[in-house]
Every structure is written in structure tokens, then in C-alpha cells.
Amino acid sequence: MVRGIGASSGIAMGKAFVIPTWEWDFPDKLIDVTDLAYEFERLYDGIRSSKDEIRQIKEEFVNVLGEEQTQIFDAHLAILEDPVFMNEVQGIMQRQYKAAEVAVKETIEKFVNMFDLLDDGYMKERALDIKDVGNRLLKHLLGALEETLPPKDEPYVLVAKELIPSQMVHLDVNQTLGLVTMMGGKTSHVAIMARAMGVPYVVGLEEHLATPIQTGDFLIIDGDEGIVYINPSETVVKHYLKLKESWRQEQDQLMQLADLPSQTMDGLSYNLAANISSIKELEQAIVKGASGVGLFRTEFLYMNRATFPGEEEQYEVYKEAAEKLAGKPLVIRTLDVGGDKHLDYLELPEEENPSLGYRAIRIMLDRTDLFKTQLRAIVRSSSYGCIKIMYPMISSLEELRRANEVLQEVKEELRQEGASFKDDIPVGIMIELPAAVMISDLLAQEVDFFSIGTNDLVQYVLAVDRMNEHVAHLYDPYHPSILRMLKMTVDNARKQGIQVSVCGEIAGDVRALPLWIALGITDLSMSVASILRVKSRLIQSLSTDASNMWKQLSACTSSVRVLEVLEHYAQNEAVSPERLRDVNESGGANLDVPRSTSSCM
Numbered sequence: 001m002v003r004g005i006g007a008s009s010g011i012a013m014g015k016a017f018v019i020p021t022w023e024w025d026f027p028d029k030l031i032d033v034t035d036l037a038y039e040f041e042r043l044y045d046g047i048r049s050s051k052d053e054i055r056q057i058k059e060e061f062v063n064v065l066g067e068e069q070t071q072i073f074d075a076h077l078a079i080l081e082d083p084v085f086m087n088e089v090q091g092i093m094q095r096q097y098k099a100a101e102v103a104v105k106e107t108i109e110k111f112v113n114m115f116d117l118l119d120d121g122y123m124k125e126r127a128l129d130i131k132d133v134g135n136r137l138l139k140h141l142l143g144a145l146e147e148t149l150p151p152k153d154e155p156y157v158l159v160a161k162e163l164i165p166s167q168m169v170h171l172d173v174n175q176t177l178g179l180v181t182m183m184g185g186k187t188s189h190v191a192i193m194a195r196a197m198g199v200p201y202v203v204g205l206e207e208h209l210a211t212p213i214q215t216g217d218f219l220i221i222d223g224d225e226g227i228v229y230i231n232p233s234e235t236v237v238k239h240y241l242k243l244k245e246s247w248r249q250e251q252d253q254l255m256q257l258a259d260l261p262s263q264t265m266d267g268l269s270y271n272l273a274a275n276i277s278s279i280k281e282l283e284q285a286i287v288k289g290a291s292g293v294g295l296f297r298t299e300f301l302y303m304n305r306a307t308f309p310g311e312e313e314q315y316e317v318y319k320e321a322a323e324k325l326a327g328k329p330l331v332i333r334t335l336d337v338g339g340d341k342h343l344d345y346l347e348l349p350e351e352e353n354p355s356l357g358y359r360a361i362r363i364m365l366d367r368t369d370l371f372k373t374q375l376r377a378i379v380r381s382s383s384y385g386c387i388k389i390m391y392p393m394i395s396s397l398e399e400l401r402r403a404n405e406v407l408q409e410v411k412e413e414l415r416q417e418g419a420s421f422k423d424d425i426p427v428g429i430m431i432e433l434p435a436a437v438m439i440s441d442l443l444a445q446e447v448d449f450f451s452i453g454t455n456d457l458v459q460y461v462l463a464v465d466r467m468n469e470h471v472a473h474l475y476d477p478y479h480p481s482i483l484r485m486l487k488m489t490v491d492n493a494r495k496q497g498i499q500v501s502v503c504g505e506i507a508g509d510v511r512a513l514p515l516w517i518a519l520g521i522t523d524l525s526m527s528v529a530s531i532l533r534v535k536s537r538l539i540q541s542l543s544t545d546a547s548n549m550w551k552q553l554s555a556c557t558s559s560v561r562v563l564e565v566l567e568h569y570a571q572n573e574a575v576s577p578e579r580l581r582d583v584n585e586s587g588g589a590n591l592d593v594p595r596s597t598s599s600c601m
């Protein structure tokens with residue numbers, strides 16, 4: 001049994017498919033001059049097999065990815081035919097009597113270093129291609145048996161050193177039983193996507209793994225406990241089969257709550273909205289009774305393609321989403337790339353600290369061409385439903401005002417073109433930087449709503465990279481500093497009478513529910529998989545103790561204490577009929593809370 005970090009709940013059981021990292025370690029072998037001809041023969045065989053394999057992969061993926069996306073494989077074939085690359089390999093073998101694999105390895109290193117030194121994104125990409133193709137060739141030369149593709153018809157548990165969001169987009173949910181990665185964090189975007197897909201996921205195994213997991217190993221993943229079993233005993237398998245069955249039954253029971261109102265027992269209504277990144281997820285959200293979409297992460301429309309999506313393409317997606325929601329709110333967040341979300345075709349400078357770097361609104365305010373294209377698509381789709389615009393990573397009034405100026409320009413252009421759209425689209429911002437919290441009194445005067453993004457807020461307040469498994473134990477959304485920031489934001493929003501919601505991952509954590517009651521937050525937006533679990537807890541809760549609760553929570557000196565107080569309230573909410581009668585007789589909930597996602601203003 002190996003312990004990691006549980007990043008997406010549920011239990012998965014099945015055979016591992018390990019994505020090879022291809023980091024070879026072999027001796028610097030010399031050959032005899034009489035073996036040279038044989039060594040060349042080996043090299044040519046290796047090249048032939050590599051080419052066959054690349055052609056086969058291209059054929060398999062062309063239907064899934066399309067012709068344009070599979071051009072990369074043509075580039076790989078071209079490298080294996082490139083005379084400069086091949087002359088270098090042959091030269092090392094002939095002049096230095098080195099074995100074929102040693103010559104290939106040295107050639108890869110030489111070209112990769114050369115291209116990497118150039119300050120040119122295109123050449124850096126080529127360096128990656130050479131590494132990829134060279135590694136494939138090495139695999140054939142060394143006779144390594146790793147498979148490079150997951151089996152097509154068999155389900156598998158995907159194991160990798162690291163996954164990136166653009167790889168996740170291609171995973172077939174029906175085949176991917178679970179995910180295990182050596183690196184990564186609980187609030188990384190890969191983890192968020194795994195939760196959205198309902199795929200159990202354990203991250204951060206690296207340090208605890210004595211021997212690497214092999215393709216074909218039988219794995220059990222416990223995404224709640226963050227545990228992975230490798231080739232477990234029959235007793236463990238039996239235990240998990242039982243757990244899996246009760247987990248499935250719990251899901252069935254939760255589904256029965258989908259159409260019930262989201263209300264505490266004493267009548268305080270909540271809006272439990274969904275965080276989505278695609279129409280597919282929106283459909284799931286609707287099935288689970290979401291009150292709307294509190295966060296549409298639009299960056300996923302921009303991934304796994306060769307160019308930016310155009311205005312028309314985006315417009316169609318936003319319009320479809322608005323129509324599917326039939327009047328329920330749809331908060332569209334403008335492009336939030338950078339950090340762990342990367343676009344192959346958007347050349348961004350190499351950065352020491354990507355999370356503190358060039359990302360989100362910072363890019364869009366420079367690349368107003370991209371910003372305007374997206375805003376035009378959003379504004380045009382506003383006639384089809386209840387659309388709201390949200391800017392990510394706002395740190396100052398200037399940024400907000402500049403973004404709004406671009407929005408005004410877009411509206412003016414559309415007006416002159418005679419396009420129809422709603423003129424009063426609500427505009428809000430993510431509160432996810434400490435700076436935004438500290439000036440939330442000023443920001444609140446110029447926006448229609450706040451949405452608190454605790455995923456980034458926690459990383460910036462505590463200086464803990466949300467992607468880094470080595471500091472994952474310090475990533476703490478219940479830290480007293482975060483509670484104070486939430487309170488400050490809510491108070492400032494309330495003073496201006498604007499709406500405030502929470503859309504970070506903590507919104508979907510059932511343990512936090514008494515905290516929302518204490519703060520008077522009734523709008524939450526969470527990953528689709530969490531909606532019914534939160535609802536199930538909510539409908540057993542009472543809201544009458546809010547101010548007392550906050551008094552206790554704000555006096556906590558540590559997150560351990562915060563969690564104890566929350567737990568205490570959660571237990572007290574297993575309400576007795578007598579207590580409920582008392583509450584009803586005293587008039588029930590009377591919180592004066594501005595709502596966000598339920599109304600279109």
C-alpha cells in the first residue's frame with residue numbers, strides 16, 4: 001500500500017497503464033570496429049520500427065484528433081529521415097566507435113541543448129519533438145517492451161509521472177478507471193478535471209514508491225483516502241469490492257435529491273451552481289439539479305488545437321450553454337491561461353514562477369485582439385439566456401477599468417454592426433489575489449458581483465504552490481487567514497449590496513458548509529461531482545446560529561481548531577424533531593443576503 005494525496009474521490013480497480021517517461025539509463029558502451037556493420041544494421045532496424053510505430057499511432061489517432069492535430073507525427077517521421085540528425089548519429093558511431101543507442105542519446109542531447117538555448121518558442125517545441133522521437137528510437141534499440149499507447153478496448157488505471165490539462169481532454173472516461181500521478185496537487189487543474197469527470201485520482205506518490213508501478217500491475221485506487229494498492233491481496237480486493245458497491249449505492253441515493261430545493265431545514269435557500277469547462281459537463285450539471293453555472297472555465301475551449309478558437313466558434317458554444325440553462329445564470333470567465341494551463345500555440349516567455357507570472361487578465365489586456373474576440377462572442381450570446389462576464393486574476397482597479405473599457409469598445413462595435421445583445425450584462429471579478437481582498441471595498445463599487453476563487457487565493461496567501469506535492473500539506477483553505485479574507489470580502493460586498501459567491505474547490509467540501517452559514521454566503525459554485533453531496537448535507541442543516549458560529553470560528557487560532565468547530569456544528573445539525581420545532585416557532589432563518597447566481601442581476 002502506498003500513500004499519496006486523494007485528489008478525486010471514489011474507488012477504482014483495474015490494470016495499470018503506465019505512460020512511459022523514457023528516461024534511459026545505460027552504460028556508455030563502445031564497440032569493436034568489426035561490429036560496426038552489425039551496429040549500423042541495428043540502427044536501421046530501430047529506425048524502421050520507430051517509423052512503423054509512428055505511422056500506426058497516427059492512424060489510430062487521426063479519427064479522434066483530426067488531421068490537423070496529427071501533423072505532429074509527420075514532423076516526427078521527418079526527423080527520422082533528416083540527414084543532419086542521421087549524419088550526427090553515424091558520425092559518432094564511425095569516429096568514436098560508440099554503440100548505436102549511445103550515439104542516438106548523445107545526438108538527442110546535442111540537438112535539444114542547441115534548440116533550447118535559442119530564445120524561440122518554435123525551436124523549443126522542435127527540441128521536444130527531437131526528444132520524443134529520439135526516445136522512441138532508443139526504446140527500439142534497447143528492445144524495451146513498454147507500450148506507448150493505452151489498450152484500446154480494455155479499461156485501465158492511467159499512471160504517469162505528471163499529467164497536463166490538455167492531455168486530460170483526450171481521456172476516454174469510459175476507459176479511464178482512475179488516475180495516479182507522481183507529481184501534482186489537489187487543486188491542480190488536472191485534479192479539478194478528474195473530479196468533474198468522476199474519475200478517482202491519487203497524486204504525489206513519488207516519494208513513497210519503493211519500486212515503480214509497471215504496466216499490467218493490478219491497482220486499487222482509493223481517491224478519498226489517497227491510497228494506492230499495487231497487486232493487493234485477495235482480502236484487500238474483497239474489502240474494496242464491498243466499499244465500491246456501497247459508494248455506488250450512495251451515488252444512487254444522492255441522485256434522488258436532484259430535484260429537491262436546496263434549502264436548510266429552517267428555510268434558507270442556497271444556490272448550488274456548477275463549475276464547468278465544457279458542454280458535456282454542463283449536461284451533467286443539469287442532471288444533478290445545478291442552479292446554474294457559477295464558473296465556466298473557458299480556457300478548455302482553447303486547448304488541444306493548433307490555433308485560437310474564432311469568434312463564431314466561441315459564440316456557438318456560449319449560446320448553446322445559455323440555451324441549455326434555459327434562463328438559469330451562466331457566469332463565463334474570460335480566458336485564464338498561464339500557470340498550469342498552457343496553450344501550445346500561444347508563445348509565452350519561459351518563467352521562473354508561472355503562477356506569479358504572465359497569465360489570465362494580464363495577457364488579455366496586452367492581447368486585446370484575443371480579448372475582444374472572446375468578449376464579442378460572449379456579448380453576442382447574451383440574448384440567449386442569463387449570461388454574466390467574469391474577469392480572473394484582478395489585482396487592481398486599473399486592471400478592472402481597462403478590462404471594462406475593452407468591453408465597452410466591443411459593445412460599441414457590435415452596436416454599430418447592428419448585432420443584438422443585452423446591454424446590461426452583469427460584470428464581476430474573481431477575488432483570488434490577496435490584493436483584491438484588501439481593496440474589495442473599492443472593487444465592490446465598480447462590479448456587479450464577486451466570486452471568491454479560493455484555489456488561487458490560498459496559494460497566494462500562504463505562498464504554497466497549488467501544484468507542488470512537496471508543500472501540499474501546507475495548502476490549507478481552513479487557515480484562519482483565509483477565513484478572515486473571506487469575511488472581509490463578504491462584508492465589503494454586502495456594504496455595496498453586490499452579490500458574492502465562492503467558486504474555489506472548498507465550495508464543494510461538505511465540511512465547509514457551517515462556514516458559509518456563519519458568513520451568510522448562500523451562493524456556491526462547485527465541481528459537478530460535489531453538488532449533490534453538499535445538497536444532502538445542506539438540507540439537514542440549520543442556519544439560525546450564524547452569528548454565534550462566526551464568533552467561534554473567528555476566534556480560532558489554527559485550521560485544526562477551525563475544523564473542530566465546523567465538525568461540532570455539523571454534528572449538532574443532525575437535528576432532533578424538538579429542535580426543529582423550536583426553530584420553526586422562533587421564525588426560522590432571517591439572513592439578509594444579496595443573491596448572485598439565482599438572478600440575472
Ligand code: PEP
Binds near residue numbers: 336455
Ligand atoms: C480559483 O482560483 O479558486 C478558481 C476557481 O479558479 P481556477 O481553479 O480555475 O484557477
Ligand code: MG
Binds near residue numbers: 392432453455
Ligand atoms: Mg484561479
